[in-house]
Amino acid sequence: MKLLLINIKELLQVRENPPSKVSGKEMNHLPTLKNAWLLIKDKKIEDFGSMDVPPKGKFTQILDCTGRIVLPTWCDSHTHIVYAGNREQEFVDRINGLTYQEIAEKGGGIVNSAKKLQQTSEKELFRQSAERLEEVIYMGTGAIEIKSGYGLTTKSELKMLRVAKKLAKKYPIDIKTTFLGAHALPTEFKNNKDGYLELICNEMLPKIAEEKLADYIDIFCEEGYFSVADTERILSEGSKYGLIPKIHVNQFNAIGGVAAGVKHKALSVDHLELLTDEDIKALQNSETIPVALPGCSFFLSIPYTPGRHIIDAGLPLALATDFNPGSSPSGNMNFVVAAACIKMKLTPEEAINGATINGAYAMGLSETHGSITKGKAASVIITEEIPSYSFLPYSFGTDYINQVILNGRLL
Ligand SMILES: N=CN[C@@H](CCC(=O)O)C(=O)O
Ligand SMILES: [Zn+2]
Numbered sequence: 001m002k003l004l005l006i007n008i009k010e011l012l013q014v015r016e017n018p019p020s021k022v023s024g025k026e027m028n029h030l031p032t033l034k035n036a037w038l039l040i041k042d043k044k045i046e047d048f049g050s051m052d053v054p055p056k057g058k059f060t061q062i063l064d065c066t067g068r069i070v071l072p073t074w075c076d077s078h079t080h081i082v083y084a085g086n087r088e089q090e091f092v093d094r095i096n097g098l099t100y101q102e103i104a105e106k107g108g109g110i111v112n113s114a115k116k117l118q119q120t121s122e123k124e125l126f127r128q129s130a131e132r133l134e135e136v137i138y139m140g141t142g143a144i145e146i147k148s149g150y151g152l153t154t155k156s157e158l159k160m161l162r163v164a165k166k167l168a169k170k171y172p173i174d175i176k177t178t179f180l181g182a183h184a185l186p187t188e189f190k191n192n193k194d195g196y197l198e199l200i201c202n203e204m205l206p207k208i209a210e211e212k213l214a215d216y217i218d219i220f221c222e223e224g225y226f227s228v229a230d231t232e233r234i235l236s237e238g239s240k241y242g243l244i245p246k247i248h249v250n251q252f253n254a255i256g257g258v259a260a261g262v263k264h265k266a267l268s269v270d271h272l273e274l275l276t277d278e279d280i281k282a283l284q285n286s287e288t289i290p291v292a293l294p295g296c297s298f299f300l301s302i303p304y305t306p307g308r309h310i311i312d313a314g315l316p317l318a319l320a321t322d323f324n325p326g327s328s329p330s331g332n333m334n335f336v337v338a339a340a341c342i343k344m345k346l347t348p349e350e351a352i353n354g355a356t357i358n359g360a361y362a363m364g365l366s367e368t369h370g371s372i373t374k375g376k377a378a379s380v381i382i383t384e385e386i387p388s389y390s391f392l393p394y395s396f397g398t399d400y401i402n403q404v405i406l407n408g409r410l411l
Contacts, residue, residue, distance in 0.1 A: 001408065003040040004059040005070060005382070011036035011048060012071035012389055013356050015371040021289060021361035022353050024314035030349040030389075038070060040378040043408040048372060061410075067385030068402060069392075071352065073142025074333035074381075075359030075369050078246075078270050078291055078320035080147050080180075081136070082129040082160045082167075083113055084120035087325045100300055100327065101224065101252070110184035110220075113325055114152040117160065126163045130170070132323065136331035137173055137411065140401050142379035144173055145246075145320075145363045147218055149180030154204050157181050161213035172406040174377065176363045178216035178246060179208050182226050182234050197230060201237045209241035215364065216267065217243035221257035228256045235264040244364070250274045252302070262286045268318065268362040272305045273297060280313050289362050290315060292354070293322035294339035300327050307344035307354075318358035319351065338396030348390040378408040 011033045022029070039046040039055055047055065090103050090112070103109055117125065136144065146164040151157035161177055168175035181200040189196035208214050217238025221231040235245040245266040249257035251273055258279040261269045270291040272279070283290060292305035310317050319340050323331035333355055340351040360370030368377045382403040386392070392400060404411045 001042050002046070002057070002059045003408065003410070004055065004062045005038040005065050006054070006062060007051060007064055007066040008036040008038060008070045009065065009067050010034050010069045010389065011038060011372055012069060012352065013371045014048065015373050018357065018371040018373050020366040021316045021358050023316040024311060027311050027317065027350040027353045028347055030352055038372065038380070040405065040408050043378055045372060045374055045376050045378050047374060065382055069383045069386060069389055071381050071389070072356045072369065072371055073379040073404065073406065074140050074355050075143045075363060075365060076136065076141045076320050076323070076331065076333055077145045077268065077318055077359045077362035078293060078322050079144055079331060080149060080322070080324035081132045081144070081331060082125065082146055082148070082163050083117060083150050083325045084125055084128060085116040085325070086329065087112060090326065104224070107187070109326055110150065111152070111187060113150040114156070114184070114186060117150045118153060118156045122159050122163060125159065126166055129163055130167060132331060133167055133171055133173065136323070137171065137406065138401070138404060139332050139334060139399070140381040140404055141331065141333055142173060142377070142404070142406050143360065143363060143365055143369050145176045145178060145216070147178040147180040149183030149218070152181070152184065152186035154199070154207060157204055158207060158211070158213065161208060165213060172409050174365065174369065176215045176365070177213060178218045179205070179214040179238070179243060180218040182219040182230065184220065184225055193230070197233065200234065205237060205241055214243055216246045218246050218248060220248040221255065221260070222248070222251055223253045223255060228260050231257055231260050232264065235266070239264065246270065250279065254279060258282050262288050267364060270320070271296070273303045275306055275309070280310070280315070283315055284313065289318050289358060291318045291320050291362050292340065292344065293320055293328065294336055294343060295328040295330050296322045297343070298339055299329070304343045307340060307346050311346070311350060316358050316361070317350070317354050318362040319354040320359060320362070334392065334399070334401070335396060338393040341393040342396065348393050351393060352389065378405060380405050
């Protein structure tokens with residue numbers, strides 16, 4: 001199967017020898033090729049070039065992309081799309097004056113989602129999650145990370161991860177999974193945090209490792225949830241099973257979790273709505289990538305991650321949706337890119353790098369995703385006819401995706 005895209009107005013993120021991530025000033029550079037063609041062979045990118053030198057040979061299908069921009073699909077490195085029901089009542093409660101923390105203290109929040117998920121069968125959980133996955137695929141997401149963390153019992157955490165694995169089997173999108181048992185204290189362990197941590201370490205982790213259900217280990221390092229010491233313990237325990245750390249940190253308070261993440265060689269530290277100079281220092285000279293989740297800031301009306309400051313400090317930055325029922329019920333990476341430009345003052349080039357090549361890095365997919373490179377996955381977005389790539393974040397809220405190709409498959 002050879003699929004040829006011709007007359008592409010502009011092919012974005014074209015890299016012959018792609019770096020694993022881009023940092024600081026490099027983030028403002030988005031390599032492109034105007035008036036281009038792209039050749040896809042089976043599931044991979046075979047070649048690309050200028051229409052001045054068109055490719056020779058026979059092709060199964062030719063797509064004329066006149067006026068359209070083509071770019072790698074979004075890499076959404078932080079989601080919780082496997083969940084049951086929704087939490088729109090909490091949304092209304094917040095409009096009426098309660099804070100996210102107050103709602104959690106009253107038994108809402110993560111524990112509320114856990115209650116719903118525990119009562120939902122695996123089949124129904126799959127059905128609900130598949131609907132969301134299909135939605136994000138058509139919005140241009142070609143690789144996605146999915147966390148557990150709404151189970152909070154061994155049975156339900158396993159149920160979530162099994163559903164994520166089944167989604168990976170059924171859909172052409174690339175999926176990485178993360179075990180987030182330490183997302184909140186379940187009601188039964190309200191006054192026994194150590195007991196719950198024991199359960200995670202002695203029961204959940206061995207089972208998850210045995211069934212090979214997760215690539216990463218995560219924890220919500222935050223006041224009222226898990227401390228830095230808990231974080232260190234869970235990350236080292238996960239590492240014993242080969243799970244690479246990725247953490248939720250600095251969402252509401254900066255308590256030293258970023259340095260702990262770096263110390264444990266976390267692949268990413270996510271949220272960072274609050275960031276200290278010490279955090280920035282800890283991240284410099286590390287391989288850990290900061291991940292901003294502007295959809296969460298928008299939805300909860302909390303500060304935006306200081307992305308401008310992070311990039312100006314020479315660091316890389318990835319962008320993700322945090323799609324979840326409580327703090328960001330949207331998996332729209334197009335909106336995330338727009339919000340990063342509008343609210344975090346990223347240039348369109350920085351935002352597109354954050355959502356493609358750096359997103360791929362934040363989910364361990366640098367080798368196969370995030371750029372238009374020979375041999376990488378043929379997962380691309382074909383836009384509608386638009387004047388320039390800056391038009392995508394500029395016209396926030398409007399869908400300008402014409403077609404999505406995932407691993408060579410035209411959807
Ligand atoms: N902050 C922790 N976890 C999720 C939200 C969980 C929820 O409210 O259901 C997040 O990334 O925002
Ligand atoms: Zn999250």
